[in-house]
Amino acid sequence: MLTKRIIPCLDVQDGRVVKGTSFVQLRDAGDPVELASFYYREGADELVFLDISATPEGRETMADVVERISEEVFMPLTVGGGLRSTIDMRRMLRAGADKVAVNSAAVLTPVLISDGADKFGSQCIVVAIDAKRITSSEKPRWEVYIYSGQKPTGIDVLSWARQVVELGAGELLLTSMDADGHQAGYDIELTRAVSEAVPVPVIASGGAGTLEDIYQALIAGKADAVLAASIFHYGIYSIGETKEYLDRRGIPIRI
Amino acid sequence: MIVIIDYGAGNLRSVLNAVTRLGYQPRITNSPNEVLNAQAVILPGVGAAADTMESLRRLGLASPIREIIANGRPFFGVCIGLQVLVTGTEEGGWHECLGAIAGTVRKLPSGLKIPHMGWNQVKQRVSHPVFGGIPDGANFYFVHSYYVEPDDESLVAGETDYGIPICSVIATGNLVATQFHPEKSGEFGIKMYSNFLKMAIAGRQD
DSSP: OOOOEEEEEEEEETTEEOSOOOOTTOSOTTOHHHHHHHHHHHTOSOEEEEEOOOSHHHHHHHHHHHHHHHHHOOSOEEEESSOOSHHHHHHHHHHTOSEEEESHHHHHOTHHHHHHHHHHOGGGEEEEEEEEEOTTOSSOOEEEEETTTTEEEEEEHHHHHHHHHHHTOOEEEEEETTTTTTOSOOOHHHHHHHHHHOSSOEEEESOOOSHHHHHHHHHTSOOSEEEESHHHHTTSSOHHHHHHHHHHTTOOOOO | OEEEEOOSOSOHHHHHHHHHHTTOOOEEEOOHHHHHHOSEEEEOOOSOHHHHHHHHHHTTOHHHHHHHHHTTOOEEEETHHHHTTSSEEOTTSOEEOOOSSSEEEEEOOTTSOSSEEEEEEOEEOSOOGGGTTOOTTOEEEEEESEEEEESSGGGEEEEEEESEEEEEEEEETTEEEESSOGGGSHHHHHHHHHHHHHHHHHTOOO
16 A cells, blocks of 8 residues: 655755754754755655755755765655756756756746656656635635745636646645644645645645644645654654654554 | 666666665666676666657667567666566557567556555565565555556566555566666665675676
């Protein structure tokens, strides 16, 4: 039976992990290679790296980082952040990434999704969607935001999710902007709505505070995978603890 | 010489990294001659079987691959590298593949998420050196939308449940092929390459 995936997410700027971690075991908690190896040994199922570098030099560094990580870590790697063309995608895939995630660029140029899927296969193309609940709507509805959540687009999340899959996305990374950073649980309604709307796997992101939150995202939210940053980086829960908990609750998980 | 076939696509670097980690110095090649003379050949792959076949034919690699398999030389196919071994694929209409094994590539049944993406268990149906040190039911990383159905069911060495039982490993003599990605499957994945390469080198003719 296919297991549910637990995915730590690392934000990388100019080759360094930002939002410092508090692992005393590590010599250098800002080194993405060391952190990736740590999570690999801990039993993470996959890793996501978001490059938040603002400069071309910073992004160039990211390709080197991916290259070094893929030499040490034998698990799936997804890289996102600042990828605007199939040339950018190719650079990351050649460096050793298995998947590339696009967000704003996909909204601005949807053909990037189909071009990427044609060139590298749908399984490589993750579309990241930042969703914010429309409070004025009676029915639950969410709007797509771009530029790291700075800019509303007027696009409905569910129709965008269907459209990107139609264009060739092989997986969705769905972040609730309302829940993100609050550690009060994933937006279950959003996660379930998107997961039921598309035939491809959905990674739930934003809001993990407890192991129960993760359980709910997988069960009530019907997510195929969960992504979390703070709870893992700050050592609130280890990957092992998380997996044992989910296993005990009857979720298929790789121990 | 251990060679990894480079046909312009695929997860070449990850496979190279995995084999290098084991202390081997594999050579990346698209030369038919080097493939024919290799001690062990690894064919990595992601994408579609038909595209891969097209590239293999264009590079003159289809016949050498058929030949080494027919001669029982060590060969390891990964993902699409498994799918291209059979008679043909239904992906995007019927496309002929290498035909080293009688069988068909079919689309995964609808109802579950496609692609089949993530870690899933491999049930070992036969005893083969490539499974050495790997527990029955160990998890491996899959990402695919099509699967291989060999005509001869006894060729299925490893089986994985995704709504239906799918063939996840073929292992017969020196021919090994997996639907999952050993190079992305942690230490058990690396162990499979290690087992295969040990087997290949122990059994060398030269």
